[in-house]
Amino acid sequence: MATDGSGEALKVEHVAKRFGGVTALADVNLRLARGEVLGLIGDNGAGKSTLIKILCGFHQPDAGKIFVAGEEVVLRSVDHARSLGIDTVYQDLALVNELSVYHNMFLNRELVRWPLLSNRRMRRLARQHLEDMGVNIPSVDDEVAKLSGGQRQAIAVARSVYSDARILLLDEPLAAMGAKEGALILDLVHDLKARGDMSVIIIAHNYGQILEVCDRINLLQHGAITFDKATSETSVKELTDLVVAEYRAARTQKLRAGPQADARPTPRR
Amino acid sequence: MSDTIEATERVEPAPAGRPSRSILRRVGEEFLRRREASVLVVAVGLGVYFASAHPAFLTEPNLVNISQATAPAAIIAAGMVLVLVSGEIDLSVGVVAALAPFNMHYLIDYYGMPAIPAILLVLLISAAIGLLNGAVTVFLKVPSFVTTLGTLYLITGVVLTTSHAYPVAIPPETEGTIRTWLGAATWSTLIWCLLIVGFFHVLLTRTPWGLHTIAVGGNLLGATEAGIRAGRIKIGNFMMVSTLGGFAGLLEAFRINTIDPNIGGGTQIMFLAVSAAVIGGTALAGGSGTVLGAFLGALVLAELQNGMNLIGISANPYFLILGIAILVSMIANVYLSRLRRAGRV
Numbered sequence: 001m002a003t004d005g006s007g008e009a010l011k012v013e014h015v016a017k018r019f020g021g022v023t024a025l026a027d028v029n030l031r032l033a034r035g036e037v038l039g040l041i042g043d044n045g046a047g048k049s050t051l052i053k054i055l056c057g058f059h060q061p062d063a064g065k066i067f068v069a070g071e072e073v074v075l076r077s078v079d080h081a082r083s084l085g086i087d088t089v090y091q092d093l094a095l096v097n098e099l100s101v102y103h104n105m106f107l108n109r110e111l112v113r114w115p116l117l118s119n120r121r122m123r124r125l126a127r128q129h130l131e132d133m134g135v136n137i138p139s140v141d142d143e144v145a146k147l148s149g150g151q152r153q154a155i156a157v158a159r160s161v162y163s164d165a166r167i168l169l170l171d172e173p174l175a176a177m178g179a180k181e182g183a184l185i186l187d188l189v190h191d192l193k194a195r196g197d198m199s200v201i202i203i204a205h206n207y208g209q210i211l212e213v214c215d216r217i218n219l220l221q222h223g224a225i226t227f228d229k230a231t232s233e234t235s236v237k238e239l240t241d242l243v244v245a246e247y248r249a250a251r252t253q254k255l256r257a258g259p260q261a262d263a264r265p266t267p268r269r
Numbered sequence: 270m271s272d273t274i275e276a277t278e279r280v281e282p283a284p285a286g287r288p289s290r291s292i293l294r295r296v297g298e299e300f301l302r303r304r305e306a307s308v309l310v311v312a313v314g315l316g317v318y319f320a321s322a323h324p325a326f327l328t329e330p331n332l333v334n335i336s337q338a339t340a341p342a343a344i345i346a347a348g349m350v351l352v353l354v355s356g357e358i359d360l361s362v363g364v365v366a367a368l369a370p371f372n373m374h375y376l377i378d379y380y381g382m383p384a385i386p387a388i389l390l391v392l393l394i395s396a397a398i399g400l401l402n403g404a405v406t407v408f409l410k411v412p413s414f415v416t417t418l419g420t421l422y423l424i425t426g427v428v429l430t431t432s433h434a435y436p437v438a439i440p441p442e443t444e445g446t447i448r449t450w451l452g453a454a455t456w457s458t459l460i461w462c463l464l465i466v467g468f469f470h471v472l473l474t475r476t477p478w479g480l481h482t483i484a485v486g487g488n489l490l491g492a493t494e495a496g497i498r499a500g501r502i503k504i505g506n507f508m509m510v511s512t513l514g515g516f517a518g519l520l521e522a523f524r525i526n527t528i529d530p531n532i533g534g535g536t537q538i539m540f541l542a543v544s545a546a547v548i549g550g551t552a553l554a555g556g557s558g559t560v561l562g563a564f565l566g567a568l569v570l571a572e573l574q575n576g577m578n579l580i581g582i583s584a585n586p587y588f589l590i591l592g593i594a595i596l597v598s599m600i601a602n603v604y605l606s607r608l609r610r611a612g613r614v
Binding site for chain 1: 476494557
């Protein structure tokens with residue numbers, strides 16, 4: 001695994017974030033190589049969403065450093081992160097049901113021949129781009145309301161990829177998705193990986209499915225990465241055991257400490 | 270069809286057998302898919318019915334009547350559609366229409382301004398009222414229904430207080446060319462109406478502004494995440510409808526040759542514009558609507574009022590029919606869009 005500056009898309013060093021009295025992230029160290037797909041797993045409240053919101057510029061960390069392509073950066077806003085090539089596909093996808101697929105693909109990045117929209121060009125490019133990415137949808141003219149969850153997700157991903165993103169953050173792309181639709185997303189990530197220039201972080205609650213597309217798995221527990229292994233060196237069983245062990249440990253601790261231990265606040269997702 | 274992933278299942282083989290029938294069917298389906306289709310059918314149907322019911326309906330003077338009843342509502346409706354599509358509503362636009370000719374009267378007769386700069390300043394004042402509506406709604410997060418309800422009464426108060434509720438004459442400086450062009454000539458209001466409807470139709474359907482308006486009304490959070498400045502879009506639309514309100518008020522004053530505090534009937538013209546938009550297929554919830562449909566909606570309302578008058582039905586059942594028309598078109602709108610979503614139309 002390349003760890004020198006040139007091959008590194010993203011590096012996070014000792015990042016911490018507190019919300020009031022709650023420590024969401026204690027000390028996160030993470031690296032993402034160019035062209036790598038990293039699976040970020042962890043239980044609810046482990047800090048996954050906080051970490052992603054820091055990486056996409058939504059939250060600013062209290063401590064720690066972030067490097068993009070080897071250079072230290074301070075991500076001031078979502079727009080700023082986007083300008084550095086970090087694009088996020090949110091769980092809500094940010095699609096407008098009432099608009100066609102191609103208008104959604106170009107939302108706020110419309111092609112214009114002043115003062116009118118270049119609909120023909122956007123339609124053609126959207127169709128071509130979706131085809132290149134292997135996303136099959138009935139027609140780019142359809143309103144996205146007509147599409148299935150998987151197709152909508154695919155369009156949101158395609159839009160981010162098309163916007164020259166170099167680092168893609170997928171926030172629980174498989175949540176609330178059927179097996180067939182999940183497969184569509186996983187295929188999409190496979191294709192991105194094959195391109196080699198796109199680095200991806202997939203946040204997942206259920207890691208069974210994402211294991212097959214990820215190069216590496218990081219486990220986030222209580223605001224720190226506690227496990228970092230190449231996918232080939234781990235297994236679903238090992239990960240399951242880890243999480244179950246964590247659960248058992250927490251339970252034992254709770255039983256020993258008595259009921260007041262329940263008061264430990266968990267950061268909201 | 271909604272959960273197919275493979276596109277290939279959707280591609281239907283081109284019908285080779287009877288091309289003429291399939292073209293007809295495709296034209297028919299394309300027609301049905303357009304939101305304006307149903308209201309166009311109603312507008313034409315009403316025209317045919319009233320023309321056969323009374324010989325005077327299709328005479329030129331009567332068509333002028335209909336055009337003059339359609340125009341102010343349709344002009345305001347054009348802007349109202351944009352406001353509605355972006356997820357807001359403007360109740361104050363009708364009294365902005367009443368205020369505008371008075372502002373012109375004050376500027377010309379009291380402050381000695383030349384006519385054309387005065388008219389331009391009147392439109393600017395109207396836009397400023399829209400800016401106020403938009404700013405209070407967007408920045409202070411007051412629902413636009415409440416914001417514009419407030420400005421509706423506030424402006425009514427301004428009009429009645431400053432005019433002492435008496436009509437005044439059109440300023441003599443505007444007699445002649447200006448008056449002729451801005452409403453007094455026979456087809457003047459209709460021509461302005463068609464120009465404005467055409468412009469706003471293109472604005473909504475073919476420009477980034479229109480696209481962002483739909484996005485903001487359809488998915489506010491998503492549009493914001495995509496980087497669209499939703500507040501700017503909403504405020505801009507409030508300013509446009511308010512300016513159109515002022516312009517429609519000026520046209521009306523020049524047409525009837527009096528500046529009357531009751532121009533537009535107070536809230537009446539605003540409700541007509543909202544009705545026209547709704548009958549034309551604009552959803553109050555935001556995200557969808559058509560300017561052409563609103564124009565046709567205004568035409569349907571004018572036809573109804575005019576035709577019922579001609580065939581001797583008193584003005585009172587007009588409201589009965591207007592009410593039914595709004596309910597039926599809204600129910601049909603909701604039902605049809607559900608069908609469209611399901612991919613059946």
